[in-house]
Amino acid sequence: MKLYAISDLHISHPENMRALSEIGRYPDDWLLLGGDIGETVEELEACLKVLTERFARLFWVPGNHELWTTTEAPGAARGEAKYHELVEVCRKYQVLTPEDDYIKWPGNGPACTIAPVFLLYDYSFRGDAVPRDLDAAAAVQYSQSKRVLCTDEALLHPDPYPDRAAWCRARVELTEKRLAAVEGPLVLLNHFPLREEDADLPRVPTFVLWCGTRLTEDWPERFPIHTVVYGHLHIRRDKRNAVGQRFVDVSVGYPRQRAAGRSIDSFLVEILPGSAD
Ligand SMILES: [Fe+2]
Numbered sequence: 001m002k003l004y005a006i007s008d009l010h011i012s013h014p015e016n017m018r019a020l021s022e023i024g025r026y027p028d029d030w031l032l033l034g035g036d037i038g039e040t041v042e043e044l045e046a047c048l049k050v051l052t053e054r055f056a057r058l059f060w061v062p063g064n065h066e067l068w069t070t071t072e073a074p075g076a077a078r079g080e081a082k083y084h085e086l087v088e089v090c091r092k093y094q095v096l097t098p099e100d101d102y103i104k105w106p107g108n109g110p111a112c113t114i115a116p117v118f119l120l121y122d123y124s125f126r127g128d129a130v131p132r133d134l135d136a137a138a139a140v141q142y143s144q145s146k147r148v149l150c151t152d153e154a155l156l157h158p159d160p161y162p163d164r165a166a167w168c169r170a171r172v173e174l175t176e177k178r179l180a181a182v183e184g185p186l187v188l189l190n191h192f193p194l195r196e197e198d199a200d201l202p203r204v205p206t207f208v209l210w211c212g213t214r215l216t217e218d219w220p221e222r223f224p225i226h227t228v229v230y231g232h233l234h235i236r237r238d239k240r241n242a243v244g245q246r247f248v249d250v251s252v253g254y255p256r257q258r259a260a261g262r263s264i265d266s267f268l269v270e271i272l273p274g275s276a277d
Pocket residue numbers: 008010036063065232233234253
């Protein structure tokens with residue numbers, strides 16, 4: 001029995017949906033889905049239909065793409081309402097989300113609690129690319145002047161929050177309370193990296209603004225984290241810090257970012273039991 005992870009399947013691209021439908025069967029294994037499966041409720045459902053038949057249990061967190069409102073249709077769900085529509089689809093397929101109780105890994109290896117979390121971003125990641133003294137609006141303008149503007153600015157609505165940073169703060173606060181009650185070790189699944197150093201984008205450095213929040217920078221010390229699983233960057237990385245906590249980007253990404261013919265199976269990253277440590 002293994003715990004695998006994958007994210008950023010982006011099945012709105014037909015090549016990725018085709019590749020996903022060819023994934024093998026893992027009847028004893030669990031799978032963490034790190035968001036950016038697609039952009040619509042229908043795409044999430046299409047993905048879950050495939051994967052619930054191939055794995056014993058699934059966990060899902062939203063990516064920014066899932067939270068987009070891609071239609072101008074009156075009454076189309078925005079912001080938190082879109083998130084809840086996605087959560088409802090997961091419930092239909094018994095897929096665990098950030099709205100469910102955290103559960104313990106029953107397999108070999110460390111007895112981790114698995115916590116799918118939804119935290120979003122608040123423009124506080126700056127790296128070396130965006131001056132730290134700019135407020136969020138000025139920082140976005142600065143990035144735009146470098147021709148980098150995340151589509152979220154047009155499609156990811158923060159309703160009912162005044163802005164995405166406020167939504168992020170609310171999510172961080174409620175998640176901190178829940179994590180404080182967990183005894184370690186913890187596998188944390190979030191679409192965005194927890195640490196600013198992991199939001200390093202050599203080709204589009206100012207995109208760092210849309211990659212996380214410094215509110216989680218001290219979480220590896222505050223919470224008994226074993227592994228942080230994330231995606232979003234489409235840059236697969238697998239790092240450990242000085243005390244052995246693992247930070248792993250499990251993105252698949254867009255078809256142009258993937259070698260032709262590479263199977264989705266080959267993107268699955270084993271989280272547990274993982275290597276002995
Ligand atoms: Fe993505």
